[in-house]
Amino acid sequence: MREVRLFVDVCLTPGVDLSLPQDAAQHALRVLRLKAGDLVTLFNGNGRQYPARLIAVDPRAAKVHVDTMEDPLRESPLRITLVQSLARGEKMDWIIQKATELGAARILPVTSERGEVRLDGARGEKRLDHWRAISIAACEQCGRNVVPQISASESLEACLAAHPRTSAQVRWVLHPGGTARMRNIEPAAADVVLAVGPEGGFSDNDLAALRQAGFDALALGPRILRTETAGLAAMAALQAIRGDF
Numbered sequence: 001m002r003e004v005r006l007f008v009d010v011c012l013t014p015g016v017d018l019s020l021p022q023d024a025a026q027h028a029l030r031v032l033r034l035k036a037g038d039l040v041t042l043f044n045g046n047g048r049q050y051p052a053r054l055i056a057v058d059p060r061a062a063k064v065h066v067d068t069m070e071d072p073l074r075e076s077p078l079r080i081t082l083v084q085s086l087a088r089g090e091k092m093d094w095i096i097q098k099a100t101e102l103g104a105a106r107i108l109p110v111t112s113e114r115g116e117v118r119l120d121g122a123r124g125e126k127r128l129d130h131w132r133a134i135s136i137a138a139c140e141q142c143g144r145n146v147v148p149q150i151s152a153s154e155s156l157e158a159c160l161a162a163h164p165r166t167s168a169q170v171r172w173v174l175h176p177g178g179t180a181r182m183r184n185i186e187p188a189a190a191d192v193v194l195a196v197g198p199e200g201g202f203s204d205n206d207l208a209a210l211r212q213a214g215f216d217a218l219a220l221g222p223r224i225l226r227t228e229t230a231g232l233a234a235m236a237a238l239q240a241i242r243g244d245f
Helices: 022-031 091-101 121-142 156-162 204-212 227-241
Strands: 005-007 017-019 039-043 050-056 063-066 079-085 106-111 169-174 191-196 216-219
Touching: 005 022, 005 121, 039 063, 079 091, 079 156, 079 227, 091 106, 091 121, 091 227, 106 121, 106 156, 156 204, 169 204, 169 227, 191 227
Parallel strands: 005 039, 079 106, 079 191, 169 191, 169 216
Antiparallel strands: 017 063, 039 050, 050 063
């Protein structure tokens, strides 16, 4: 039987009746066509999930009864931060969705010297809301109860300044010229940061800034992977080596 999962940005408490937020209610009733008595699983990003059942199905006043609380282990022991250069079109949406499925804890979109995408002002805020909606939908699908932190896009330099390296962190920039290989390393830290360049790759200035910020160059084999492939491939490999695969 399919599990229906809904994200609701409200406090959840077992044993209480709850009015669903409008977007969740419309998705449940108009898209999923749920009826009174149907079961749903609610989550609000706190790491837990709350089995519930629909008790009122008016789209303007849909209600559920929260039955209980569950605390399944869905988060990887490996905390991965993806510093991702902005990609064109739907590629960035793909990256956000798949990075969420693969267990990313944080996704930090950045602009870089060779990057062709720039998001400023209202356009950037609108795109951030869009990315968060994609990540939430991915959590609903894959079973995660923690929504990754996604920041507004900023320059690579600003991102590095805002997120200095900690002593417990391993940092890699994915670069074809790197001497390190995934098969030869076993990260001692459970906190890993991956930096991925734009379609044209990081410039020499970008690479110098990354090295200054504690990033080592890591190559993913003899082939050059696209920006929408490299970070996801590295994340999957890390989950296999030290995560929850």
